[in-house]
Amino acid sequence: MDRVAVLGEARSTLDLVVSAFECQGVETAVVEDCAEAAATLSDKPHLLMILCLAKVEEEDLGVIPHFLTALPDTPIVLALPPPSLEMALRAIRFGASDLLLLPPSMETVKDLLVRARFLRQDRALRKLTALLQISSWFAHEVRNPLSGILNSAQLLIEGSAGSTGLTTGSSDPTQRYLKIIMEECNRLEQFLKRLTEVGRSSRGPVVPTDLNSVAEQVLARAVPRLRAQGIQLLRRLDSQLPDVRIDVARVELAISRIIENAKEAMPTGGVMTVATRHRPEEKMIELEVIDTALVVGLERERQLFDPCMSARLQGAGAGLAFALQIFAEHGGELWLRAHADQGCSILARLPLNGR
Structure with missing residues (x-):
């Protein structure tokens, strides 16, 4: 979903920039008071922040670090007439991630959006990688003492049963509490297993494949669940679709997570x-x-x-981030678009020539 914030007091420049982005179908938010920008924009993630300054002097560029601190995940682009090399380097030194030359052409805006999308995707994948590394470390650190607790409880149960002549199903309080300890340990072990497996699947060969057939395989398994939830499924598959080189099992997994996410979004x-x-x-x-x-x-x-904000590491909540990871491995990308009063669409793209 492309959402761009346009900031500044230069009204004519604001209108020019807003018009250029809206022509590309981008949602724009105009903030004329830079002092209120952080509070105004914090409720929604923005792909870019376009800064339109009335003057581009060194003291004026000092506002860029302020925005980077307040909204660290939003790249800042400085809109200005063709600058000198010195001015361009100065803007980048202050923290601008890119420059938008005025007046903005259609190709310039398109290129800027493409760079911003890949930056956003790369940032998400880095967060996901860090999350998986922390999850693996956490599972490893917890699993060792947990195994010790589980084994000790098992030995106590066996020793208690042998010394008293009672069976493990008796009503003896010690036996009952030890059994609860074992059940809870086993439940934690299953959680740790899911934690280490989430986002990971074995990789297979990359072969030319009809994406329609992969999608049909996923839908065949999903149809009973969709019907049970009152969801009507419509297919609009391009019969002239050329083959694409993919790891079939992993792309199938990614598509299933996209389908599951859409299903969970329509509980009624x-x-x-x-x-x-x-x-x-x-x-x-x-x-x-x-x-x-x-x-x-x-x-x-x-x-x-x-992905760090996902409420669940298992299920549809985190599934989109892992689907993004799989498509990125194939040189592709994943977008989400919101359609006013109509719903959402998740768009996955794959290059025909591989990575």
């Missing part, structure tokens, strides 16, 4: 549309899952691009 039923299409001019193929969930677009955007 709705319509799910699964579409594929060929973009020959971009040498890409796309798979899009469209749902009619109306109120969870922002939360799902956070699940996709900030």
Whole structure:
């Protein structure tokens, strides 16, 4: 979901920049009072912050570090006329991630959005990698003492039963409490197993494959659950779709997580549309899952691009981030779009020429 904030007091420049981005279908938020920008923009993640300054002097550039501190995940782009090399380097030194030359052309804005999307995707994947590393470390540190507790409880049960002649199913309080300890330890062990397995799957060969057939395999398994939840499934699969080189098992896993996320977003039923299409001019193929969930677009955007904020490490909440990881491994990308009063769509793209 592309959302851009345009800041500054130069009204003519603001209007020029807003018009350029809205022509690309980007949602824009205009903030004329820079002092209130952090409070105004903190409730929604933004792809970019475009800073339009009336003057571009060194003292004016000092506002950039302030925004970086207040909104660290939002890259700042300075909009200005073609600058000198010295001015461009100065803006970058203050923390600007990019420059938007005025007046902005359609190609300039397109290129800026592409760079920003890949930066956002890369940042999300880095967070996911760090999360998985912490999860593995945590599971390893907890599993050793947990095994000791479990083994000790087992030995106490066996020793107690042998000395008293009671069976493990007796009503003796010691036996009962030891059994509870073992049950809870086993439950924790299963949790740790899920924690280390989440986001990981074995990798297979990369082979030319019809993406439609992969999607159909996933849908065949999902249809009973969708029907039980009152969800109508529509297929719009491109019959002329060329093959794409993928690890079939991993892409199938990614698609299943996208389907599950859309299903969880419609707990009372709705319509799910699964579409594929060929973009020959971009040498890409796309798979899009469209749902009619109306109120969870922002939360799902956070699940996709900030996996640390996902409420669950197991299930649909974290599934989007792991789907992004798989498509990125194939040189592709994953977007989420919110359609006003219509629902959300999750768009996965894969290059035809591999990575």
